[in-house]
Each structure stands twice: as structure tokens, then as C-alpha cells.
Amino acid sequence: MKTRVVYGFAALMILLSSTACGQTEPAPDNQASAPKTPEPVVLTVYQQAEISDEDFQLLFVEPVKKKYPYIDLKLVRLDKGVTLDNLVISGEVPDILTPPHSGVLELSQKDILFDIAPLVKQANLDLNRFDPVTIDAVRSDKGELWALPYAMQFNALYYNKDLFDKFGVEYPKDGMTWDEAIELGKKMIRNEGGIQYRGLDPVSSYILSFPFSLTYVDAKTNKASFNNEQWKKVLELTQSILTIPGNELKSTEPGAATQGNLFIKEKNVAMLASTNLMAQIGSAASGINWDIAQYPSYKEKPNISGKLDTHNLAISKTSKHKEEAVKVLEVVTSDEVQLLSARKTARMSPLKNPEMQKQFGAEVPYLQGKNIQAIFKSTVSPGPIYSPFEVDGKKIAQAKVRELLAGNVDINTALRQADEEINKMLETKK
Structure with missing residues (x-):
């Protein structure tokens, strides 16, 4: 009996030993614990805010590829056939x-x-890194988050140093009111050698309206919102500048890009008060000796240069790759990429990080020696809520402003008639 027990015990020990060995040495083809490589994904990005191919590679494609090698980005540009x-x-x-x-x-x-x-929370994206006004602007009144900002627009007073030197007038200074800018502009208006030199170009009443956060259509009521005292003040300023003898515009309400071209090519405008045109004006081809000063202020709106105007990243509801898309938002709004954007492309960041201002334009050759910090001496008014019919209202109002500047109507008539036409348009749209 003892012999059988010993043999039985020995056999049991051998069996347990072989079983234990089998547990510590998995079969070579067992790959269950290995991390799974994500499937390659191509995400399309629709260009609405202006961006060059080079900047898209720098700020989107390359940093996303570096962190998430399986994500490729394809830019779809707005075109005649592509809307x-x-x-x-x-x-x-x-x-x-x-x-x-x-x-x-x-x-x-x-x-x-x-x-x-929910996707932003899942990706551990900290919204406290952003300037609160930029996040509030992309939330609905119910608190829904529609997008994330990745850049901000800004205004500046661009001036032609050669013209000021030529006429012996002191350069514009930071902190000027519109009245002071107008008086300085008058000193630069003259006709010499058959060339009419204009002192101050404010581009349009649209840009001049920014500090008041005005709209042409009320988003809540979907009715015209042009005929009021604030818009009247804006039109009075527009008229006071663009009807000064010698400072008139042949084509009124033309847009910032058009006026930027005139400032650069014709070189007969002393000061241009506009949105961000640094890349356009600073290009090697422009050949203009320029600098900037702080954008002029309304007396009742000191150091307010405009309204909040952000460029944003939103994910479409129909995207089949929402989790991958939010990774793109995470990368583009990261401190690393935002600092790269500020240093290399002179885009104003929506982040609160002070380094974004300190290093703004540090690697942009045409910004070296410029009064860059002037743009940070002003703040912006909150972004208004826009109606889907805002662009339609804008077209009607600007057409009426052209009549005003041509002397065909007075300000009160322009405001009243524009409101009437906008409301008729809105009735049709409804």
C-alpha cells in the first residue's frame, strides 16, 4: 500500500510540474497581449479660413503624423465647383x-x-488653457460645444514709413483715437508729381463696426439690426474719413485684401487700418518700408481694436472617424503647435499661455524690428451671435453705404432703407 501511495504521489508531482511549465511558456503563436496597430485613416479638412499649403503641412499634417502616424490629412479647398x-x-x-x-x-x-x-473630455483636452471668450463664442446657448479655436484675427494700423519720411511727418503712435488718426492722416494728404496721396484708409464700415460687435441681422429675431445709434456712429466715422478731399476711395467698401494690395502696389496710402495683412504686406515681393501701430480706438471704447473673430476646428456630424478627428483638434491646439504657429506664421493664439505673445513672429523674417507688441495692447469685444442670413444682410447694407459715400443718400436714409431691404430679403428667405 505504501509503495502505491508513493508512486501515485510522484506521478501527481510530475503532472503538476509539467502543467506549471506550460503556463509560464506560452505558445509562440499567442499574440493576444500585443498592442493592435490602428488602421490607417484619411481625414478630409475643408478650408474655410485662409491657409497656405505650406502652413497646412506645418501646423496640421506634420504634427498630426508625428503623434499619430496612422492619420493622414487631405485639404479640400473652397472653389467654384467645390462648396x-x-x-x-x-x-x-x-x-x-x-x-x-x-x-x-x-x-x-x-x-x-x-x-x-464628450469627445473633448474623452481626449483629456483642457479647455481652461483657452481664453474663455474664445470658448464661449463656440458654445450654443444650451452649452453645446461646436468647435475649438486654433487662431484669432487681429487689427493693426499699417503705415508706409517712406511716405512719412518723405513729407516730414511723425510716425503714428500706439494708443491713438480715431480723431487723432484722422488728424494725422490729413497731414499726409497731398498731390505731388501727379500722384494723389491718401492719408488714411479704414477699409470699410464693416471693419470699423467691430469694436461694437454689431451685426446686420439680429440672430434671435431674424430681423434687420442696422438702423440704430451704434451703426450710425460707425457710418459717421466712415463718412468723415472717406469724404475728406483727396482721401476719397474710387471703390468704397472693397474689403481688406483689396486695400492691402493698393497699399502695397500703388504705395500712395500713408496709413491702412485693417485686419491681419502681415503676410501680404511683409512678403518679399511687396518692397514696401512698413511698420504697425496700435489700431485706433473709439473714445468710448479705449483700446478695443475689434470683435472676437476666431478660426475654428469643427467635426462634422456625419464623419465616420470622430475619435480620430478629435485627435487632430488635440494636436493643432496643443501648446507645442500653437507656439510653432505664433513663431513661424504670426497667427494669434487663442491660448492664455503668455509665451504665445512673447514669441509672436520670432521666426518670421519680415517681422523682425517691427512694433509687433502693438497688436497686444488692444483687446476685442465679445463675438456676437450671427444669423444664418448675416452675409445676405451685409451685402444689402454695404450697397447702401456705397450710396452714402457717393453722396446719393444721407446717413439716416441709408440706415432706414437698408433695414427695410434687409427685412424684405428675410421674409423671402423664410
């Missing part, structure tokens, strides 16, 4: 959209966007 409406109709809505602040509401009302707050 967002066409893409929606064809069922090819891009994964990521880049609307300005004024276009976010329209996209949400077209049911193209969705609340990305």
Missing part, C-alpha cells in the same frame, strides 16, 4: 471643418455639427 453645400448634397461632407466664428452657428443650424464636448 460646402455641394459636398453636403453629394454626401461627401468633410470630416473636419474650419469655420470662422461667424460661420459656426450657420453650420450648426444646417445640422452639420454636433456637440463635441
